Amino acid sequence: MxxxxxxxxxxxxxxxxxxxxxxxxxxxxxxxxxxxxxxxxxxxxxxxxRLPGSISETVNGGLLVGASVKNSALAAHPLVRSRYPMLSRALLAGASAQIRNMATVGGNIMQRTRCVYFYDAEGARCNKRQPGSGCDAIGGFNRYHAILGASEDCVATHPSDMCVALTALDAVVHIAGPDGERTVALTEFHQLPGATPHIETLLKPGELITAVELPPAGASATHSEYRKVRDRSSYAFALISVAGGLEVVDGKVADVRIALGGVAAKPWRATRAEAALKGLPATRENFLAAAAEELTAARPLDGNAFKVGLTQRTIAAVLTSLAGERA
The missing domain is CATH 3.30.43.10 (Uridine Diphospho-n-acetylenolpyruvylglucosamine Reductase, domain 2)
Structure with a gap:
């Protein structure tokens, strides 16, 4: 060090x-x-x-969460549990209780990939760590790597559970820096790798995340779930995860939220699947078809082709559960 x-x-x-x-x-x-x-x-x-951090209601009925709030405090907050249950469940699915007691909201957003080649500074090539050096994950051990939004330079995934739920909830990141304050939608904050995988976020040098804002909770935010599929039942990063929210009116999908983890370099908002479901009967068959539509863009590697089917089935299982059918 x-x-x-x-x-x-x-x-x-x-x-x-x-x-x-x-x-x-x-x-x-x-x-x-x-x-x-x-x-x-x-x-x-x-x-x-140790900077002041709190969880408070905004004037429009949303929630403002300070960047220094601990993950455990956010997961346990009554308004989070009642209005944004997918967020509480995502936080509790991450890491261990001891780490959640230490980890902050701002730090969680900024955490970096857990790709084993990224961590191997002595023996592996990694464009994220050393631009232009190559990517040993392509053609290497890539069971945990991306199937969506990857590039020839990087196939790493973003590790956060919290950010997947925040993406589904249309969260906004508050930022302060030398040039003043600004806000960025979380869906835009993290960047896909392209030819510059070392540039992971829109945060500029010297800037600091100060808070995360959640908009007022509609029915699809309140009626929501987070499901994480992993190799062991605790203290493991996601193979894939799904944050889903659903509002059904007269048996049809009135509103739906779907975000995916473990499949891309950023939390992946499944906009194609959401658009495909609006107005359709809330059935497992339709959920499977919409998930398949989202995954037409998937480009699996040698070691993670299973993620395509696993993601499709998990999206359908989450939405089917929310719709009240048998999964």
């Missing part, structure tokens, strides 16, 4: 005064690992985990 300086930010202005070589530190559950393994480096760590 390369030596670095450390200080605790007293307020937001103090944090934003950090020099260009500094990194913001939330709970440290991802960044510290990356520093230890020499995947990342920093001249200075600026601890922002």
């Amino acid at each position: 390369t030596p670095f300086a450390y200080r605790t930010a007293s307020d937001r202005a103090d944090a934003l005064s950090a020099h260009s070589g500094a990194r913001f530190l939330g709970g440290g559950t991802n960044l510290v690992d990356l520093l230890r393994q020499n995947v990342e480096s920093a001249a200075e760590l600026v601890d922002v985990s």
Whole structure:
């Protein structure tokens, strides 16, 4: 590990005064690992985990969540559990209780891929870690890698459970930086790899995530579920995951939300499947067909072709459960 300086930010202005070589530190559950393994480096760590953070209702009935709020506190909040159950369930599906007690909302959004080649700084080629070096996951062990939105330069996936639910809920990220404050829809915040897989988000140098805002909860947000498929029942990253919300009126789909995890370099909003379902009878057959429509863009690798069928069946199972039919 390369030596670095450390200080605790007293307020937001103090944090934003950090020099260009500094990194913001939330709970440290991802960044510290990356520093230890020499995947990342920093001249200075600026601890922002103690900046004020709260969960409060907005004037329009939404929810504003401070970036320093712990994952465990967000999952347990009564308004999250009642209005946005998919978010609470996604948070509880992630990591262990000890890590959820440390991890912050802002840090969760900024966590990096768990691709084994990305972490192997001594022996593997990785364009995300070292642009232009190649991608050993293509043609290597790629069971956990992307089937949607990948490129010839990177097939890594985004690891967050929380972000999948936030994507389905149309969350907005609040950002502060040297040029002032701005907001970005979470669906746009994370970037697909293309030819620049090392550019993972729209966050500019020196900027800091300050909060996440959830819009008012409609029926499809309140009637929602998160389902995670993984190799073991706890403390494992998703092979695939589905955040689904459904509103049915007179037996037909009035509104639907679908976001996928474990399939792309960013939480994947299944807009094609959503569009295909609007106005159709809420049946398992229609859910399967809409999921298949979404997955026509899938480009599986040698080791993860199973994800296509698994994703289709899991989308259908989640929506069927929400519709009240037998899955």
